[in-house]
Amino acid sequence: MIYIVFLIGFLGTLLITPYFxxxxxESNIVRKNYRQDLIPVCAGIIFLPMIIINxxxxxxFYESNDVxxxxxxxxxxxxxxILDDLIGDRNVSGLKGHFKSLLKGKLTTGGFKALFGGFVALLISVSISSNIVDICVNTLLIALSTNLMNLLDLRPGRAIKGYLFISIILLFTxxxxxxxxxxxxxxxxxxxxFKEDLKANAMMGDTGSNVLGISIGIIIAYNFSFxxxxxxxxxxxLIHIITEKYSLTKIIENNKLLNYIDMLGR
Structure with a gap:
């Protein structure tokens, strides 16, 4: 079954990617990337059809409501x-920046995303947790896992490499x-x-990085000990504290191993 699900997802996504x-x-859903090239954004929407099918x-086959x-x-x-990709304000960045704007009476799409994501994480945590401490830990874990992929998604392929690394660990654990x-x-x-993102042919945007991040958070929250x-x-x-003070891209560029992995395949 696991091979069937993999093949359906892989081949189905290959098939629909050119259409999306x-x-x-054609809908002019494009944005300049870090190299100032105009490429399609919101490409993370490509993941959704095959997720529903699988x-x-x-x-x-399993009759479980966990899905x-x-x-x-x-x-x-x-x-x-999708909302943040389409109308997001790129002049404000970081959780700290968005919450500062909110305290000043200005709601940014990033601030709304953080609040909305927190409430989504809370509802999931209430559904899967056994006590109030579990709810708090799982809520923060899911919310910060989601934002972690947003932090990584600043260069082609970087967020997906991070997701693949974590997913492989999860598959074995x-x-x-x-x-x-x-x-x-x-x-x-x-x-x-992956190749579309790595070669900067498309940008999955927050549409994709949010999906990657929350999927990791849910799997960890649901399946591991306290x-x-x-x-x-x-x-x-710790990662979020560091990235609020220092540029993650600079940290990666200044580390030979991380920079090699980051540039691999571009």
Whole structure:
């Protein structure tokens, strides 16, 4: 079953990608990337059709309602990602910047995304947690996992490389078979799309990075012990504190190994 789901997701995404790219270009959904090239944005929407199809297959064969929680998170964050990609203000960046604007009485799309994502994470956490401490830890873990992919998505392929690294670790460490299937539901699509992002032919935008991030957060929150989740949360908090003070791109460029991985395949 896991191979069937992978093939459906991978081949289906390969098939639909040219159609979605043409749709975005013809609709003028384009933006300048870091090299000032105009390319399609919102390309993360490509992930959604095959996620729905494969989730339907999982629900039919496994009769588990967990897939609905997973889909709720993905679709909710894809929606707010599309909004941010289309009308987002790029003059304000970082969680700190967006919340500062909010305190001054100005709501940015980034601020709305942070608040909306927090409430989505809260609802998911309430659904899967056993006590108030679990709810708090899982909410923060899911919300910060989502934003982690946004932090990485500043250069072609960077966020997807980070997602693939984490997903491979999860595939080998999640204790049950069903969560592995849930990982493959998205992983297959991302691998099929990867070249488009890596070669800067399209930009998945917050539409895609939100989906990658919340999927990781949900898998971790749902399948690991409290100690593991707490350690992951502490790591995420540290990463966010560092990236509020220092440029992540500069950190990567100044590290030979990270820079090599970052440039690989471009």
């Amino acid at each position: 790219k043409s749709l975005l270009i 989730s339907s297959i999982l629900r039919y 609905y929680i997973y889909l709720f998170g993905i679709m909710s964050m894809a929606f707010i990602g 999640v204790p049950m078979y069903y969560p592995k299937m849930m990982i493959v539901v998205l992983l297959s699509n991302v691998l099929a799309y 100690i593991v989740r707490l350690c992951v949360l502490i790591l995420l908090i």
